[in-house]
Amino acid sequence: MYEIGKVDGEEIREEENRQQQKSEYDDREGKNILIDNFGRIAKKLRVSVTDRCNMRCMYCMPRGNVRWFNEQDILDFSEISRLVSILADLGIERIRLTGGEPLLRPNLKNLIISLTQLEGIKSVSMTTNGLLFGEKARELKDAGLESVNISLDTFRPDRFKAITGINGLNKVIDAVNTAESVGLNVKINTVVIRGWNDDEITDFAKFSRDTGHIVRFIEFMPLDGSGFWRSDLVYTKREMIELITRNLGGIMPLNHALHCDLDTNGMNHKNNSNRYSNQIHKSDPAALFSFCDGRGTIGFIPSMTEPFCANCDRMRLTSDGRLLTCLFENPGYDLRNLLRSRKSNQYIKKKVTENMRKKPEGIIKIIKTKTLKPSLNLMHTIGG
Ligand code: SAM
Numbered sequence: 001m002y003e004i005g006k007v008d009g010e011e012i013r014e015e016e017n018r019q020q021q022k023s024e025y026d027d028r029e030g031k032n033i034l035i036d037n038f039g040r041i042a043k044k045l046r047v048s049v050t051d052r053c054n055m056r057c058m059y060c061m062p063r064g065n066v067r068w069f070n071e072q073d074i075l076d077f078s079e080i081s082r083l084v085s086i087l088a089d090l091g092i093e094r095i096r097l098t099g100g101e102p103l104l105r106p107n108l109k110n111l112i113i114s115l116t117q118l119e120g121i122k123s124v125s126m127t128t129n130g131l132l133f134g135e136k137a138r139e140l141k142d143a144g145l146e147s148v149n150i151s152l153d154t155f156r157p158d159r160f161k162a163i164t165g166i167n168g169l170n171k172v173i174d175a176v177n178t179a180e181s182v183g184l185n186v187k188i189n190t191v192v193i194r195g196w197n198d199d200e201i202t203d204f205a206k207f208s209r210d211t212g213h214i215v216r217f218i219e220f221m222p223l224d225g226s227g228f229w230r231s232d233l234v235y236t237k238r239e240m241i242e243l244i245t246r247n248l249g250g251i252m253p254l255n256h257a258l259h260c261d262l263d264t265n266g267m268n269h270k271n272n273s274n275r276y277s278n279q280i281h282k283s284d285p286a287a288l289f290s291f292c293d294g295r296g297t298i299g300f301i302p303s304m305t306e307p308f309c310a311n312c313d314r315m316r317l318t319s320d321g322r323l324l325t326c327l328f329e330n331p332g333y334d335l336r337n338l339l340r341s342r343k344s345n346q347y348i349k350k351k352v353t354e355n356m357r358k359k360p361e362g363i364i365k366i367i368k369t370k371t372l373k374p375s376l377n378l379m380h381t382i383g384g
């Protein structure tokens with residue numbers, strides 16, 4: 001059974017982040033900004049471009065017949081671009097395209113081209129299952145895609161089929177290599193589920209050490225839609241770190257200034273020159289580590305045991321046009337209706353700002369009040 005708890009220094013890191021957010025807010029005083037009642041400022045937007053998928057991951061998709069959004073309810077690219085431009089005016093800077101599987105949307109590169117041209121947008125990235133990514137990597141990069149997160153939970157073909165419902169392991173591994181070869185920043189996302197793939201945590205960490213790819217381990221969240229989630233299936237960050245250090249030796253934190261001098265063996269690594277240090281952002285929900293010799297980059301996204309809510313700087317747009325200020329907000333605020341009833345940008349801005357003010361505290365409150373219910377939201381509709 002997992003419990004909420006922060007590793008040494010986490011509270012101080014959160015306070016540092018809050019101070020940083022506050023000083024950025026002070027810098028922007030007088031300008032439009034998306035800030036909630038807890039003082040959190042939204043800078044990132046996840047845009048889910050479809051709820052459909054060419055996989056059926058058991059931790060994400062409901063079993064049986066899935067009820068998809070109606071075609072006419074899905075935002076078209078010009079509607080998405082208009083909303084992103086409105087949000088960019090309110091301080092949103094970084095966009096992540098997700099889904100469902102984003103690459104099921106035909107001509108996605110056109111959306112990337114138009115988003116990268118919007119004033120205020122600093123980067124457009126994507127999260128994909130990788131099945132179709134390899135063949136499109138070059139055109140997506142040329143369209144302006146900056147980085148890609150590719151989901152991969154196992155190196156074993158049989159298990160890949162058991163988890164995702166299809167045979168496609170080699171295609172996903174090829175996609176990782178192609179993405180890197182065309183010059184994209186690549187991260188691998190691995191959801192760890194006890195009894196399903198926790199015996200591969202060491203293999204993934206070793207893969208990162210041997211190849212240099214970033215691997216981020218994600219704690220299983222109750223957003224699977226089929227009621228499969230249970231608290232005892234959550235393999236915690238703490239357990240993962242113990243396992244990796246036991247099997248492969250010490251690791252050292254990369255983005256926790258507090259820990260940067262000492263690794264788990266007490267060695268000094270002040271001059272760590274990890275090749276991914278340029279990709280490390282303070283607001284990244286993943287605590288990143290490398291091995292003591294500086295090789296590999298592994299991260300942990302402890303969504304359940306150390307929720308990132310206090311430093312959350314993101315909001316989400318579903319493919320049917322709902323604004324979610326939090327993963328656990330349901331059903332969210334209907335922006336599609338505003339777009340299609342010809343409301344002005346000014347009016348939409350006002351509504352977005354009002355909703356942002358009411359952003360819930362997050363999963364931490366849900367866990368503490370024991371109101372955690374599986375299937376609060378469906379991951380394939382919100383995009384992670
Ligand atoms: N289809 C794309 C993919 O799989 O990468 C994008 C959408 S998927 C919903 C986004 C991310 O959410 C993936 O990395 C996936 O592994 C993760 N995810 C899905 N269900 C999850 C769950 N119940 N708990 C934690 N992460 C989950």
Ligand code: SF4
Binds near residue numbers: 056057129
């Ligand atoms: Fe599809 Fe991604 Fe969900 Fe898997 S995790 S079912 S690939 S949306």
